Amino acid sequence: MSLRFIGAALAVPLFVAATTPAAAEDARPAAKAATTTPDEPGLKAPKGWKAPRTEWGDPDLRGRWPIDNLSSTPSQRPPNLGTKAWLTDEEYAAAKKAADDQLELYNKEVKANRMGMGHWTERGVPMRQTSLIMEPANGRIPPPTPLGAELSKNMKSSWTEKVFTWVTDFSPYDRCIARGMPSSMTPGAYNSGIEVWQSPGYAVIRLEMIHEARIIPLAGKGPPPAPVKSWMGYSVGHWEGDTLVIETSNFVPNQPIGGDGGGGRAIPNSDQMKIVERLTPTGPDHIHYEAWVSDPVTLTAPFKYDFPWTRNSNYVQYEYACIEGNEQTRGYIEGTSPYEAAKREAREKARADGTLAAVDHDTISSNR
Numbered sequence: 001m002s003l004r005f006i007g008a009a010l011a012v013p014l015f016v017a018a019t020t021p022a023a024a025e026d027a028r029p030a031a032k033a034a035t036t037t038p039d040e041p042g043l044k045a046p047k048g049w050k051a052p053r054t055e056w057g058d059p060d061l062r063g064r065w066p067i068d069n070l071s072s073t074p075s076q077r078p079p080n081l082g083t084k085a086w087l088t089d090e091e092y093a094a095a096k097k098a099a100d101d102q103l104e105l106y107n108k109e110v111k112a113n114r115m116g117m118g119h120w121t122e123r124g125v126p127m128r129q130t131s132l133i134m135e136p137a138n139g140r141i142p143p144p145t146p147l148g149a150e151l152s153k154n155m156k157s158s159w160t161e162k163v164f165t166w167v168t169d170f171s172p173y174d175r176c177i178a179r180g181m182p183s184s185m186t187p188g189a190y191n192s193g194i195e196v197w198q199s200p201g202y203a204v205i206r207l208e209m210i211h212e213a214r215i216i217p218l219a220g221k222g223p224p225p226a227p228v229k230s231w232m233g234y235s236v237g238h239w240e241g242d243t244l245v246i247e248t249s250n251f252v253p254n255q256p257i258g259g260d261g262g263g264g265r266a267i268p269n270s271d272q273m274k275i276v277e278r279l280t281p282t283g284p285d286h287i288h289y290e291a292w293v294s295d296p297v298t299l300t301a302p303f304k305y306d307f308p309w310t311r312n313s314n315y316v317q318y319e320y321a322c323i324e325g326n327e328q329t330r331g332y333i334e335g336t337s338p339y340e341a342a343k344r345e346a347r348e349k350a351r352a353d354g355t356l357a358a359v360d361h362d363t364i365s366s367n368r
Contacts, residue, residue, distance in 0.1 A: 043282065151270075
């Protein structure tokens with residue numbers, strides 16, 4: 001469960017992305033000589049290991065793969081690190097100590113008889129990777145196109161606005177509709193559970209945050225016609241050896257991709273965004289997750305996320321109730337909108353004049 005609006009710091013969305021779309025092959029950056037390192041667990045399979053098979057013969061990816069353990073590694077690389085993709089031993093030790101200090105917040109709050117960020121956030125141990133984005137070389141989301149920068153000016157959320165007059169001043173994530181793609185496949189401040197289900201002809205990726213279930217048909221099925229769109233897009237998959245390849249398109253436009261379109265507002269997607277993910281088993285307890293995202297309308301280049309998943313069979317996904325009844329959305333509007341303020345003033349004046357009943361029908365129920 002998440003109380004999305006109780007304290008802006010309680011739900012920091014970490015925006016992440018996905019694998020090389022077929023439509024974006026030509027725009028994809030040239031492959032680097034080495035994009036992984038042998039000492040990062042889960043990126044390469046042990047020598048001689050073979051992926052198990054399901055009863056019907058597909059590679060078996062089933063299980064619980066929460067990514068809360070990745071939350072100490074930033075999605076985008078800090079600019080001061082440039083193209084440095086891996087931490088040295090000394091840097092990794094310092095990063096691990098900082099993460100351990102964060103993990104201690106819970107115990108400190110218990111001793112102090114108070115609840116704070118130590119109870120709200122889920123922290124992990126940092127990887128040697130300096131970011132979850134591994135391409136382009138600087139580990140950051142590429143700049144927007146001129147149109148992408150212009151569209152980003154209209155990207156509103158509870159993080160950017162101070163006055164709210166209608167639901168369009170909130171993001172779909174604020175309203176608990178969807179976290180969207182590619183963000184849903186990245187760690188958040190909490191509720192980062194991922195579970196994979198499989199049946200003949202289908203794979204399902206169940207996400208804890210915003211209770212999404214990505215149903216992925218396999219073998220020969222294509223996306224629906226372009227006018228048919230979804231918050232999470234439409235995914236189709238196929239097998240390349242042991243790797244599950246998922247191609248997703250048909251997105252509802254104007255959802256945040258991430259990055260900075262200017263003024264701290266996220267770059268939006270268009271209905272041309274395409275995401276291709278690759279899930280490769282690399283051991284009994286690891287999956288190598290790769291994801292390219294491209295959008296020729298709003299992004300100047302594609303980019304890639306590349307990180308391991310680790311099995312945790314003890315992780316339990318709980319109901320993500322979010323903001324039941326959307327009362328917090330209404331509260332933000334009532335508390336900040338000049339229109340609602342004028343209605344309150346009219347109500348108080350009518351009460352003082354003894355004519356409250358005549359105007360009460362025009363007030364929101366919580367103002368009665």
